[in-house]
Amino acid sequence: MDITEIKKIINDFLSNEFEIEEEQLKETAKLKDDLKIDSLDFVDIAVEVEKQFKFKITANEMSSIQTLGEFYTFISNRLSAVTKE
């Protein structure tokens, strides 16, 4: 899965399920401060990650991710690691 596809899946989810305006979905956007995603929302994000990308993400991993760009990169890296295995 390439980064473009990953971004589309994540953005569609944030747009449809979290009702975040598409123009807010910038790579520099901070998850907590700009997109208003709180620690409870991380649970729903973890559910979606498992459904879409077939791996588990922990609460600690989620809380270490600051921006949307970092989130795309995190998903991409984990998928690459799985592929290499």
Added chain:
Amino acid sequence: MENRRVVITGFGIYSSIGQNEKEVLDSLRTGRSGIGIDPTRTEYGYSSILTGIVQQPDLKPYLNRKQRIYLSEEAEYAYISTLEALNKANISPENTQDNTIGILFGNDSSTKAIIEAHEDACKSKDTMMMGQSAVFKTMNSNITMNLSSIFNLQGISLSVSAACASSSHTIGLGMALIKQGWQDIIVCGGAQEVNTFSMASFDAIGAFSKRVSDPTKASRPFDKNRDGLVPSGGAATVILEEYEHAKRRNAPIYGEIIGYGFSSSGGSLATPSYDGYKKAIQNSLHNAGISAADIDYVNAHATSTILGDAAEAKVIHDLMGDVPVSSTKSMTGHECWMAGASEIIYSLLMMNNQFIAPNINFEEGDEATSVLNLITKTTEKKINTFLSNSFGFGGTNSCLIVRKI
């Protein structure tokens, strides 16, 4: 403390016979049934697929995502009925920011939320797959916690689980708290989920009417050929307020709660109790300081079951003779946890519009029920004081008396 009186300054209703006051009033006047069938119940294994038909409200125009996702089905109904009630009472979130406004809501299940969360976890062997909303949707207090948050209520927040008397008790307890000076305004009420999961256990014990071929005729309280209740639901909200407080802010006043009586029947969990019913009615009359002769109308609990209707008919006749009686469950079905509050609203609408809604589907009484002065056609009638009965599984009984003001 001075003698604090408790009045109703707002109400809201979302039920199978209407989604607001106007629709419900029209249904009550015309004797319209809200009963239909739910074909999905056949696949689930129900022996009766009869149910009140209640539409899911679209809350997107009212609430943001964070406010919506924690609401169970019954809490969605409760939000709509409470919004209507607060609007009527001229109360907005801007003026609820002190701790004299609380909420007591009747709810005794959140079955769908629990089953769905459980299925999600079982499939994945991971509780996180329930998602963030499960914890707030599955608790019995999901309505009071959500509505307190949404409407910024800062007084008491308490859920009452007392089977089919749940929401009647909230109004009685709300009256007591206001009379004691603990609160000036309390949002009272009850809600009932209507989904397939919610009523399966009642179907399992054969509680439901089997008159599936003729849904609108199935709920027939006091009729000789009644064969069980029809499950239904939605939500009903009643705003209780201290009388002087209501007058000071020019709030509308729809009636005064003057009596609350309760009892527990003891003994059997499911068998109706003549003595339990009688004690609750007598206690409500005593609490109101009036006699049975002062009651102009009784909104019966009668759910269309053989034993329950018979016991209630005998008690009403023994205590109140030929007082006019009807069961609005003939139209709505049994709204269970919400029934106590919804039936206060149905009766309030009758009192304030001077009529008695009919006990539809009654053709002929049996030995026990034919003693009643049952109102089977819409009847013009000036009502000054009414009694509303609610009796629940486990023998929890609650009776309320409301007077015109």
